[in-house]
Amino acid sequence: GENVEQHPSTLSVQEGDSAVIKCTYSDSASNYFPWYKQELGKRPQLIIDIRSNVGEKKDQRIAVTLNKTAKHFSLHITETQPEDSAVYFCAASIITDKLIFGTGTRLQVFP
């Protein structure tokens, strides 16, 4: 079955700096890669996703890149703000199947 590894487990950055979180997946059949943000005590919320027919997707300050050959995908947050502080989860699935989540990255943005 699918296995998703996520690094780093914690990430501290200064406000305004960039943050990068990386994930690798094991099942080459996976074709859908969402990212979720979970603030303390709240539900995971979808922030961006990418499908396997696309190499990169951007939405304002966040972007996701996918390297299907290497089975890597990454989340990039530019110009970080304190409200970006949260736990971020990557996930992978074969569309219509279950999402397998990474272990999460706790991002702290210091003012």
Added chain:
Amino acid sequence: DTAVSQTPKYLVTQMGNDKSIKCEQNLGHDTMYWYKQDSKKFLKIMFSYNNKELIINETVPNRFSPKSPDKAHLNLHINSLELGDSAVYFCASSTGTGGYTFGSGTRLTVV
């Protein structure tokens, strides 16, 4: 209107008791899920239903029994609760072709 609603939000109960968590979605999604988030924040799928039919049943003890009376509802009943069942349980729904929408979670504490 809340898209995916779960009740109760908090549940504190003694070992050995039986309890239920309810979930309802008003998004018209065909697929619903139960995920367990442990103390280390790891999100693990438990069950998936598509249009009232069970399609995924991970290696979950048979003390956990999901029930889907219709495609908008997926409830979780837990028998003979154990200390290790303490976690946050998230219900989610999706169209089956994209990201999930999560409920607000039920924090279960077994004492």
